[in-house]
Amino acid sequence: MAVAGFEIPALLPVKGCQLGATFADIKGVKPAKVVRDDVVVLRFAPGSSVAGVFTKNAFCAAPVTLCREYLGGAVEAFVINAGNANACTGDQGLSHAKQTCQAAADIAGVKPHQIMPFSTGVIGEPLPVSRLTTALPKAWETLSEDNWLRAARGIMTTDTRPKGVSKTLIIDGKTVTITGISKGAGMIKPNMATMLGYVVTDATIAQPLLQSILSRAADKSFNRITVDGDTSTNDSCMLVATGGSGCAEIASEDDANYPVIAQAITEVLMQLAHAIVADAEGATKFVAINVQQGETSKESLRVAYAVAHSPLVKTALFACDPNWGRIVAAIGYAGVQGLDASKVNVFLGDVQIVANGARAASYTEEAGQKVMDQDRITITIELARGSAEETVWTSDFSHEYVTINAEYRS
Amino acid sequence: MAVAGFEIPALLPVKGCQLGATFADIKGVKPAKVVRDDVVVLRFAPGSSVAGVFTKNAFCAAPVTLCREYLGGAVEAFVINAGNANACTGDQGLSHAKQTCQAAADIAGVKPHQIMPFSTGVIGEPLPVSRLTTALPKAWETLSEDNWLRAARGIMTTDTRPKGVSKTLIIDGKTVTITGISKGAGMIKPNMATMLGYVVTDATIAQPLLQSILSRAADKSFNRITVDGDTSTNDSCMLVATGGSGCAEIASEDDANYPVIAQAITEVLMQLAHAIVADAEGATKFVAINVQQGETSKESLRVAYAVAHSPLVKTALFACDPNWGRIVAAIGYAGVQGLDASKVNVFLGDVQIVANGARAASYTEEAGQKVMDQDRITITIELARGSAEETVWTSDFSHEYVTINAEYRS
Known part of the structure; x- marks a missing residue:
């Protein structure tokens, strides 16, 4: 069940962002009931700015710990798995998240701290990390700028439908695209509870400003939705600016283009957040x-x-x-x-x-x-x-x- | 559905407290599906001490407003109706509650402020006060010290079973009885949410001490239960000491009998509170x-x-x-x-x-x-x-x- 009128529209490619997905049986269903992508990769052009906001739950998951550590560095890819949250898994969980980054870094030819890991699913079960790392090359093979819908599907857990939205605007005579996807269907509440959001634009935005845009936008969107009052250990919302559009860098709030791009990003986040509520577990309203x-x-x-x-x-x-x-x-x-x-x-x-x-x-x-x-x-x-x-x-x-x-x- | 093992035991009469009940069709079901008592009266011997704790909801119901006003006076009877909360009913609701007190006072031969009114049920509907006052003489005719079970049933709303407990102890060589009843099956939470509790003892306890015993006991019992986190507009828990046992008055915490009676009263309140949780709406655990x-x-x-x-x-x-x-x-x-x-x-x-x-x-x-x-x-x-x-x-x-x-x- 889900409220009508929030179905996913066509998602536009964003220059400088490729997406891939594959099935790794992370949940470990034997025999696997449905072969559905559960590993998703987002690959960004070198030099992309990456901003993130994360759960405030005291029990944050291992991948969130790593993401916080890597934020501000030269991040070039996200690896996301559904089916297992790698949360409350102690030192082993942290090791599993690091192994994930290492495996992805080896494929991408970058350093492990240039990979951010994300997990969503059941808490407290060990992440089947070898199934995940074994599947990663397959995910990499599917990388394409046109893979947004597949990625939106691959991060789903109890979601009944994929969630995403695209928006374009003109900056300095160039077309800038913003595309975002999200997942989350219950355990949603202020402070980003149990949801993942990935928003990518081909505008060029300096990282500190990007972080400030994200924090404010998240506060008006993901931090204003609630389904059951529970906040999860894994919530993360990421905003990436690849610069692929070729428009001039926006680095300060004084830039005339700042309010335009900030408003458009906020609208994308609000639509993604509302789509989560409309698909909340069992929602009819x-x-x-x-x-x-x-x-x-x-x-x-x-x-x-x-x-x-x-x-x-x-x-x-x-x-x-x-x-x-x-x-x-x-x-x-x-x-x-x-x-x-x-x-x-x-x-x-x-x-x-x-x-x-x-x-x-x-x-x-x-x-x-x-x-x-x-x-x-x-x-x-x-x-x-x-x-x-x-x-x-x-x-x-x-x-x-x-x-x-x-x-x-x- | 309700958790097993919390069924109501035999309830002992308390000297100086008579109870009566009748059906007044407060809910206004036409034709009345089930003829079940929905008006209950408790009548106390003159000179009884009466203590009370009430909801902290900013929208407290009209009867709660009157109870707070009358607390500390020479209260001699409680009139309780199920089926309508008389809450969020504005000036009309207050007038209805006062009419109830007046009608009961006329029957009992006391002043209106010696009657405390209580209501539980749907919020925001006008109380059908004439059906209530018309039924009051019938309730009065049934007054008896042996009517505790009937009273426990008469205050039920979505409760699946009546709730009550009795306890006896010896003070100064005299047998003292404590009997209590409660109702509430959902919307239960700290600060007395949506529940009614009536505990009566035939010990002799000065009102200020009785109030202090009740406040502490409620804090360990009714204020520590929660079903859905909602607090109601009508929650009230009352403790009455009739003195019917003939034992010496307990007026201070220095009295050797104070810890004994306080402990026994607390245990009664805890059992009543636990019975509410065990009968919470749809509860299986x-x-x-x-x-x-x-x-x-x-x-x-x-x-x-x-x-x-x-x-x-x-x-x-x-x-x-x-x-x-x-x-x-x-x-x-x-x-x-x-x-x-x-x-x-x-x-x-x-x-x-x-x-x-x-x-x-x-x-x-x-x-x-x-x-x-x-x-x-x-x-x-x-x-x-x-x-x-x-x-x-x-x-x-x-x-x-x-x-x-x-x-x-x-």
Whole structure:
């Protein structure tokens, strides 16, 4: 199940970025049920700038540890495997991640620290590193600029569909392309939880500026989506600028082209993030929770997350039940000090359901029902305390959510 | 569905407390599907001490507002209705709660502020107050000291079974009885979320001391259980001492009888709280999460709640899947500053699953599975930071949880 309208469009090649994929049976299904790519390689032109943001989970996975270490160096390739997270695997896990980098470096003719490893899948199982390294040459053979869709498919785990988006813009008379792919279908929440995102542009952007663009864009996109409130050990979102378009380097926020490229990259990240929510495990609804009139951004976010994480709100959304009492209860326990409940307004789409803390006189169950029956729903909350506004995106909890998460390992 | 082994035992009468119940069709089902008591009255001997703790939700319900106001006065009766929460009902809701008190006061021959009202059920619908007040005389006619089980049943909403416990002890050569009942089956969490608890003893205890006993006992029981992380607008837990046993008044912590009665009351509250978890919506597991070696109680609690609230852990529990990676991920994002993941240990029952942040060498899937197959599971987490220990109790997320919460209003 997944919310309609978020299907992957055609993905445009980006000059200076080749992609490859192969099947290595990382999950170790015997006999392998489905032969589906589970190893993906991204190869960048030498001199590409690479930026990254990573999980804040105290138990970060071995590959994340290496990526953090290698960030800022002359990275030329990403090796991504699905089926095993190589997380909570101790020293052995770190050794496995290093072996992966070494094997890829040998093929690419670069140093191991020029390869960044990424893993997604079950936590705590040893990575079958020899199956991975054995498969790497095959992945390398498939490298092509036209392989974005295959790569998008290869990084999937419980995702029901690949996720990606492309955008073009003109900078200095040259066409610049941005293409990104993402994966993640549950365990999604602020701080990049359980998702991988790879966005590549052929613009030329200096690394420090690229990192700043990514950090801000991630904060408005991947850090504002939540499915079940869990953050994973492996989340990573990478932004690469290959310079393949041949346009002049953008190195500072004072560059006239900075706002244009930053905005376009942010939009790509938002679309990738929304696609993750729309394909959340068992999702039937795509829900925006917009909190206005907070005293601070922090309290607006607190309220938005309290509503977004409430299993009672999420099951009501699944049931298409305009049970606004559950929304109001979640606002009430969000922990906003001194919140005056008698001033709070709540809207379901355009329909006001709560006026001054009680059911709006104009509200009818029919009007609420009409909004709830839609696939995309916006819940707007006015706190009457200030002007801070925040939006987070989430999905509902369905029977299928329980099924998927109860059966993921079997 | 409910975890076995928590069935209600025989409940002992408490001198000075009479209970009555009747059906008032508060929910307004037409035609009423099941004629089940939904109005309950507790009547106390004049001079009883009454203590209470209430929800911290900013949207507290009208009856909670009145209870807070009346606390400390000469309260002589409780009127409880199921089927409608009278929450987020604005001035009309407050007026309905006051009408309820007035009607009960007229019957009992006392003042309205000597009656405390309680409501549980759907939020935001007007309380059908005339059906309630019309039914009150009938409830009064049934008043009897032997009516505890009927009262326990009358306060149920989505509960699958009534909850109660009795305990006796000897004070000054006299037998003292403590009997309590509770309700709540979902939306349960710290700060008394969506539950009602009524504990009555025939000991004689001064009100300020009674309040202090209740606050501490609630903190170790009702404030340490969580099902879905939502706190309700109506949660209330009341403790009444009627003095009916004729034993000497206990008025200070220096009284030799204080620790004895305080301990017994705490045990009653813990049993009532655990019964709520074991009957949580769709629960198949009763899970204790014990966090040891925290630097502070606060951080131990944070970790315990992060694990207890993780939908991924909860669905794994339902699936009897020893997916310790999900437990570790939840510990990692609990927000403990400077947590050294490489020192953390985790046990499932007696089986060590994580040693120093990675899978324990001795761990086998079979051993983990054996623990997960049990109805009652303890997860022990050692943080290696200090000596603060906290335990919270929770349940799993099943298909039935989604079904119940998606269909509660229909």
